[in-house]
Amino acid sequence: MRSYALAMAFVMLIAAVAWLLRRGAGGDRTLMPVPPALDADDPPEPDRESDGDLELAITSEGVVFVPDSHGVRLLALAGPSGVDAYREDIEAGMIALGAQERLSLAGQRPGSALNAGDFTAARLKRGAAGVLPWRVETLGRDGEFGAFEFETEDGARAALTLLERFRIVRRPLDDEGNPIPASPEDFEEARRRYEDSWRALSLESDLEGGAGGSGIVSDRR
Structure with a gap:
């Protein structure tokens, strides 16, 4: 009986030593949290440099394409006087706005939001030469036609890039899950x-x- 008790005590001692060794070997390890997988349908994160000036597309009528956390917001310059004040920017098709300017503009006129999938297609197209040189033409969810007009190619391309980056444009898929070209x-x-x-x-x-x-x-x- 005494031999059995000694044997059991020896086994428990070995188990305790092994547990302590395993704990010591793993004590220096730090478990890093696994980042959540990104959903392919989620819009990208806004630029980390959004506190500084952003070069944004501006239409011929003074509507600015502003990225936000949910998509793209279209903000119109306040009234005819606002458009006149930014005439040079409109003619360039691009405008530089700081964070405070964007907040002020959004506060004056909330504008309209474009969300992922609002358009099923978009393309860049030259308009009437010397009148409205460039357009971003769009097709809505039900195939309805729309267009944004710009004074320059740079402005139109910047707007189209923003729409694609935030997945505002989303093509229907075929049976294999591939986008069907417009x-x-x-x-x-x-x-x-x-x-x-x-x-x-x-x-x-x-x-x-x-x-x-x-x-x-x-x-x-």
């Missing part, structure tokens, strides 16, 4: 529907004007 015919058909709708609205407005309305219709597109 065709020129997709844009032309969408533009035709847009122009038909515009003409119908103009005609309706003219008829209302003949019945006593002002009849004034803007043809700016």
Whole structure:
């Protein structure tokens, strides 16, 4: 009986020594947390240098493309006087805004937000030479036509790059999960529907004007 007790005590001593050795060998190790996997649908993080000046695209009508944590925000310069004050920037198609300027602009006019997947296609296209040289044409979720007009190629390309970077543009997928490229015919058909709708609205407005309305219709597109 005494021999059995001594044997058990010896086994427990060996187990205790082994446990202490394992603990000592692993004591210097630091377990690093595993970063969460990035979802392919998540927009990229905003620039870490966002506190400084950012070179941003600005349209011919004074609308600035501003990146934020959720996508892209379109901020219009405040009124005609604001547009006149930034005439040189508009003609260059690019504007440099610091963090405070962006906050001030957003506070004056919240603007409209573009989120991931709002467009199914976008392309760069030269417009009427000497009038509105460059456009970023888009197709919406239902294939509707849209366009942003810029005075320079640099401005248009910067806007298109921002839309693609934040995945505002997302193509439909085929059966294998690959994006289906947009065709020129997709844009032309969408533009035709847009122009038909515009003409119908103009005609309706003219008829209302003949019945006593002002009849004034803007043809700016």
